[in-house]
Amino acid sequence: MPINRIAFYHLETLLWIARLGTFAAAATRLNTTQPAISARVRELESHLGTALFRREGRAMALTPAGRELVRESEPLWARFQGVLMGCSDISGATGIVRIGAGEIAAASCLPGFVAQLGRDLPQVSLEVDIALTVDLIQQLASGHADIAFAAGRIAHPMLRTAPIGSIDLLWLARPSTVATMDATQTPIWSLSNLSPLYRIMKEAIAASALADCPLNLCNNVRTMIDIVLEGGGIGIFPEPMVRHQVADGRLIPVPGAPAMPPVDFHAAVRAAEADPLILAIFARASHLNLRGDTAA
CATH class of the missing domain: 3.40.190.10 (Periplasmic binding protein-like II)
Known part of the structure; x- marks a missing residue:
């Protein structure tokens, strides 16, 4: 197997398609085009000599070989990102982070939190979506959002949460x-x-x-x-x-x-989240205090 021809972007592409379900969604997440994503998948499949996806309607489903590669690659990719993050200050991080929030959370704590993230992480692009809590949970679980702020208790087996205070x-x-x-x-x-x-x-x-x-x-x-x-x-x-x-x-x-x-509010991420940047932002969010509108 010509493993030396497999680049990190091949694995990153594979993992995001597996998480989001379509080439188009992965292209948006990776800030590239759908043809570029398709080309990366063809290259990876050619190098490995096996199909990794099969089309099911509008979505792309993993083949058995694809599922195995995702399962083995995900922890390796997370560790690799952790190594890179550890070798540099987080202020040098790059990428796109998608933040979802309910209307009340958006008005209560999001402006200050997002503004501070922009100052501390100048090379990270932030995409903020205001939505209903039920939609936020679905977006997080499906990988279409990285972190969410919502009212009430968030009970979902694929998510973990941190309380961020309450409001009257x-x-x-x-x-x-x-x-x-x-x-x-x-x-x-x-x-x-x-x-x-x-x-x-x-x-x-x-x-x-x-x-x-x-x-x-x-x-x-x-x-x-x-x-x-x-x-x-x-x-x-x-x-x-x-x-x-x-x-x-x-x-x-x-x-x-x-x-x-008073109504309790929570920040949430996927329980299996391993991206060091997302986890660092979630750690910041967990120190929010809605009543004081401050972050530690």
Whole structure:
């Protein structure tokens, strides 16, 4: 076997196709083109004298030989990356890191965290995607995201998490709404059942004196804030996202509204993640403090 003709980029390409499932996704992750990925696979298969993939619909499935090569190469590749990282300061790291976040986490801790990463890792490109928690979990598990920040408990066998603090939920309305509030007709705005906070909000509403008010749902906190600021009812909001509106008096607490438990947030990566750069960023994320909005 002409092993001397196999380059590191061949193995990197193989591992990313195996993780993401398509040549196109691997091309995006490696910042190259799909024809280039296909050429690398042909070269690797030619050097090894065996097929590594077979097409199944739009996805590429590993052959038995491909599965064995991935299984044996993954720990070697991780150790190789670790050696390279250990031989240089992490500030010299390169590549693309994909960060996913829910809307609340994005507003609470992501801007400062990402800005600091950009200063400390100037040669690393960051791609940030704001999505629902259920989508973030799927993106992480499938390898389409490297690290995610989300509300609530993340229970998935392929992921590991670190708590990054909690935030308070506040019942708020604009002053004129509070002054004319009707306990049976004033609309209450809550996040939709696509959010992990929906159950918390719904239970709090049911236990309040406002249980008979109409319940409206929205999957976007900023839109809910705008609606309530326009006098469209009462809202239940994460404190960091309404801090300025409360400070300047545009939103005020709703009298008699029950206290709600704080919501925990977590950072998550794949349980099998071995990339030293991703693990270093995850370690940073695990020191975040949402209430203090700082990172150690």
